[in-house]
Amino acid sequence: MNIILLEKDDFIDVSRVSITGHRSEHISAVLRAEPGQTLKIGMINGNIGQGIFIAGDSQHIELEVGDFTIAPPAPLPITLIVAMQRPKTMKKIIQSATAMGVKRFIIIETWKVEKSYWSSPLLQPREFEEQFRLGLAQGGDTVVPTIIIKKRFKPFVEDELPGIVNGTLGLVAHPTATELCPYNVNGQVTLAIGPEGGFTAYEVDKMSAAGMLAVNIGPRPLRSEFAVTAILARLS
Amino acid sequence: MNIILLEKDDFIDVSRVSITGHRSEHISAVLRAEPGQTLKIGMINGNIGQGIFIAGDSQHIELEVGDFTIAPPAPLPITLIVAMQRPKTMKKIIQSATAMGVKRFIIIETWKVEKSYWSSPLLQPREFEEQFRLGLAQGGDTVVPTIIIKKRFKPFVEDELPGIVNGTLGLVAHPTATELCPYNVNGQVTLAIGPEGGFTAYEVDKMSAAGMLAVNIGPRPLRSEFAVTAILARLS
Structure with a gap:
């Protein structure tokens, strides 16, 4: 702490x-x-x-x-959209991204998310609160993030994502993307990270249609919790 | 895998x-x-x-x-000098840095390293080998890193570090440094990461005298394993 x-x-x-x-x-x-x-x-x-x-x-x-x-340290101007993960991994992602200053989380369903993850006790607000506090205590911050859960990919991406991305730099982490993830971005970013196994091509296409750019961070696949840290560190 | x-x-x-x-x-x-x-x-x-x-x-x-x-993916041209950590944390650091392509590890003693960590079974070559293989399997790589252990800070920093840093960009991660850690560095880097609690001012001075520059990655302290990932991601 x-x-x-x-x-x-x-x-x-x-x-x-x-x-x-x-x-x-x-x-x-x-x-x-x-x-x-x-x-x-x-x-x-x-x-x-x-x-x-x-x-x-x-x-x-x-x-x-x-x-x-x-005053607490400035927030990281990044909205983190992250596919639901194995609960242990999800906790690490929420804690570490909170420690890095993320203030807005959106957890989504994707094709490769295991259905059983949705019955995890992690998804109770009290549990998120616990992870947020651990992250804030690590990062020396006080401002509790917000989190919302979207269990249906298509309506989220079609109806809500364009409005979220609008006015921000929208990025989808995708190992086979040809574009490299940028460094040290000024301004608001909307960043999407897939499940273990990644987004499907269809999902990347749908997010691209909503205004996001698919980017990679090199030839080596990382575990989700480290991928989140690595991309946030590059962007911030 | x-x-x-x-x-x-x-x-x-x-x-x-x-x-x-x-x-x-x-x-x-x-x-x-x-x-x-x-x-x-x-x-x-x-x-x-x-x-x-x-x-x-x-x-x-x-x-x-x-x-x-x-051919396996190109190695990351970064020598990672890392203070001994709690064994569980050390394993995560070795695995994740190996997955990111680090090929040369030097584990050192510093003032804030708990003495008990040195009796961990992790320090047996077979254990490192296990962590390397998990990291390589994650990163899609085949080339096993090397690791050396330096249990005396002063002789290492005075006698060996200048030769290691020579011809590379030497960086010491230090939260109170005024210089910001650079992004996307070309060429060889020698990077030093401290223990939980950081390097002492004396240690930073000694490493500076060996040709290293103290840098920070922002106002928020991160857990060691995430700090390593964050800095490697920024540099690479």
Whole structure:
């Protein structure tokens, strides 16, 4: 954790918070904080500040907090459209892309998505929230992303995608594309990443018709979670 | 697996191989290959070709193989110097960097490397070999990287690093560096990535004296395995 995220409910006084769970465990076991030590803290969806460790252990820790005066880091101006993945992989993608600053996720169905993935408990809002918080804590950020799920490819791509892509650079990661993925793009990007096994040619065609360009990042296929990181790193 | 890696010992005839273990399990359970199906195969440290599934199950599979006529993808011209990590993280780094084409790894000690990591069974050559093969199979490559371990930072940086960096672009990933990591670099690169918690200022100074430039990849700290992927993707 590179920031301890706080909510209003954590406040027991105007300048004192009491935290439990993952956060107190981390402060105690990993950061090994001691009384008087300052920690980077942030209000969920708010600013960043400093907290002073007052007392506590892995079960429960009290911090004294002052003003929250520092704005969170700028968001990455990339909408990430990602095919549903094996839940373990999906968690890594959401965490790492959140740590890199993605604020808008759209999870879609595609031909090669295994149907069983849709019954994963990951798809409950509380689970996404957990992954977002892990990502934000890693990236030193406070602003919770949004996520929407589109379980029907065709209506999404035909009816909604053109409006999402409009005014942005639309890119579909596709290993056999002839165009290379650009570097260091300024402005808004809409990026689509396929399932293990990739998008079908039909799906790439449909997304191209919606205004997206198919691009590759070299001759070597990467695991989905690393492909997402690699492309975000190139673009940002 | 995007390629089935073969060794001389797998050959039971001039044009027939018999494979077991991970590979036969993968062909059977994940690829669900059927008789007559062609599979991408490659000789370890050699060329790439096609194999035809003859018969078998998850325990043992026979393939008919022809000529190996396709060269493996070009290596990434990056020497990756990486501080020893938690073994689970180190495995991911070796696998993913191998999948991206890194052919030369140097694992080093630094101040913030936990001493206990050095007693990990990962550090046995057979274990590295396993991670290399998983990475090569992912990346569709055949050429096994080399790895060396330097358990003393100062003699390595003073006596060996200048010769390694010489003629290459030397970069040290350091979150507080003012210089931004470049994109799409041509030519050889020597890249150093720190432990969880980063290099100390002293370590960065020593590496700078050896000819390396400290660079950052933005305001957000990433987990080591994703930081490696992100920087390799930017450079390559």
